[in-house]
Amino acid sequence: MSDQFNSRQERRKAQQGKSRSNTHSKPKKKKKAGLFKKILLSILIIGVIGLIAGGVTFAVMVADSPSLDEAKLKTPYSSTVYDKNGKEIAEIGSEKRTYVSIKDIPDSVKNAFLATEDARFYDHHGVDPIRIGGALLANFEGGFGSEGGSTITQQVVKNSLLSHEKTLKRKVQEVWLSFQLERKYSKDEILEMYLNRIYFSPQAYGVGKAAEQFYGVTDLNDLTVEQAATLAGMPQSPNNYNPIKHPEKAEKRRNVVLSLMNKHGFISDAEYNKAKKVAVTKGLVSPKEYAKSTSNKYSAFIEQAVAEVKEKANVTPGTDGLKIYTTIDTDAQDYVDELMDGDSIQYTEKMQAGLTLLDTKTGEIRALGGGRDRKAGDFNYAVDTKRQPGSTIKPILDYGPVIENKKWSTYEQIKDEAYTYSTGDPINNYDRKHRGWISMREALVDSRNVPALKAFQAAGKDNIVKFAGNLGLNINSDDLVEAYAIGGFGNGVSPLQMAGAYSAFGNNGYYNEPHTVTAVEFNDGTKLDLTPESKAAMSDYTAFMITDMLKSAVQRGTGTAAQVNGVTVAGKTGTTNFTEDDIRKHGISRNGARDSWFVGYTPQYTAAVWTGKEGFNSLSVNEQQVAKLLFKKLIAKVDNGSGSFEKPDSVVEATVLKGSNPPVLASSNTPSDKKVTEYFVKGTQPTTVSKKYEEKEDADKPTGLSAEYDEASKSIKLSWSYSGDGDVSFKVKQSVDGGGYSEIQSSSAKEAVIPNAKEGSVYRFQVTAVTEDGESDPASVTLKVNAAEDDESKADDEKKDEDDEKKQDADADDDQDKDKQNNGNSNQPDDQNSGNTDQNNQNPGNTDGRKDDDADDQNKDQNKDKNKNPDQDSNTDDQQTNSNGQSTGTH
Incomplete structure (x- = not known):
């Protein structure tokens, strides 16, 4: 062994040392393990607390949940519609459904709805976590609202028992009640409730009534697979996917449903391919039958109100027992219906009209003219x-x-001149003429296209897109081409949109989205305010100046036929035409129009009127006046004439010299026909006063004028003096033997020599001084040329000629006055470079629609132009196109 110990005691001490050493190296691990246990324990405790708190919160939220009332679940409630004064005007949903038992609903119909709304319906217990997860993913990828996560069970609960406020409490109650509903009722019973509640149109609730209205069948077994798919696709957007009103959209939606049915195994590939080849219109009832089944008073207005409620409140008006408070003025609506279908307007065959009347200050729609001979559900x-x-x-x-x-x-x-789009394509005015320099007011009053394009270009694309967007017209910047300047829209606009946009001009620049509904009250007593928020769309100076120019357009421009006695009206006409190819191909009159508009407003009401025909049928010159007549009659009926458009503090009024450019203020001596009063944004008004018509002192008269005859040279020498200051020139005129005066010299010299004087003739001379202040009175002298003449005979001759001289002087004075008058009437301002002389030599002050200088051309064009509409934006003889090659006269 490597370790050697002398005794057990030494070995023991060594072991104890190692033990102590080990105890010093391990505590760190124990501390780490302890910290982890503490964190885990804390999370567990927090989770338990959260779970308890969540459970308590859940219990509190569901404590006041409504009970599962079978009557509400199985008997849909109709909704009541009220006018602007709170008076009931209609009930929607009542007697508009045919209840169908689940055993009478074929699998093809059930499967179409299941594939579209809830493919796992028979697998979940009221709430489908997989569907919710898929919806969350779809919303993450495609934006909020891309896909809903509600099951059919949840939709039944939501539409039958709960309000539609978007709160956590309502969602918790929806989930709770869905579990309860699944425990109390079978899947088939829940599906039956759902299929009998679905909204298809204001006159059709439930699949049974929808099959009857759209396909004329009372037995659902008679529906084909593709027809069932069409109906199953409608609830997502009933109006857009209506196969009678919008067959193209409906067919695309139907094919989506068919693909879902195939995906979930409800139909085979062969059935899918066969069904999607069938036209969506096959089997539909005729438009006339459909219109008959959907007839209803105030249908155009009520249908719009229902659409608004569905969109803004996410409810089903025909089944939810709502109280819908609208903005309709039934007196105004009754009169609009009379204008559409009565005898007060002489419509021609195929002519149609659309009209929107709303409150200028609030955007509340008072009446809608949905069309002539219109039935409920029609376009x-x-x-x-x-x-x-x-x-x-x-x-x-x-x-x-x-x-x-x-x-x-x-x-x-x-400058209204020959001009082109940025693409190089020419732009023409309605009369193919140009007026030279004109004011923006006159350009709008006379509906000139060239100045409109120049204003469009000066404003800039980004500013235009923003301005239009603030008025409810959302234009894609990439789509905005210069042809838009004169109405060459790609997708077009509706009377509703135009009325909303124009109302902001009459409301000091504030835009209120046009709306038919102010509030909805649910069957549980809760109320939802649907009034849009008023938004500042432009400066008050912009709104006022546009309004004032549009007042001029009605008073003396293209809109005079829309004038209403005793009512302040601002408005604008609009006309579009057909392409040159359409004219040739379909034999359309060159004076015919595709569309005719009038959009106008008073301090109280705004109305937009469109008239036209479908297809390649044009409006005659007389038919193009109907839009203005409709506006005139309507406003005369509803407007009491109160109010005016008040000038804001941001605008100042200035009277300027007509034709001055840049503008200068007119002086007190400016003739009334040479000045005009216009509006300027405060701080931009002119401050310089014109000197053109200031009173001027006459120049000093020459003195000491004498005339001497030099017999040797046969000439007369004139000389004179002048006492005035500054630059001066002298005009010399002569008369011989009683003839008229003619100018013979103009120079700064103070003498003149007249050669070849004729003996025996009487010469009379006048000399005037000319300065920047004008001309002086003339100095005069008379001389009779004789070779040898004594003083006595000369005196006799002079006395003899005295009366003639006085007469000649009087004639000369008359000529002098005429010269001064002509100088004073010059149309070109002396103190400004007006730039008013163009290639046509037009009058720079021509702001009253006077003719061009080429009288011969105008006489030749007189008959041709007399029927031209000054608001027809793209002349049919020279069709204008935008930079995309699109005609300004197409849909």
């Missing part, structure tokens, strides 16, 4: 139609953004 031309807006878009995309961001005044000078 809603006030809400669903998407048409190009024509020139009604100019305040939104052109002039509004440039005022907001560049602080242009209503006087801002824009």
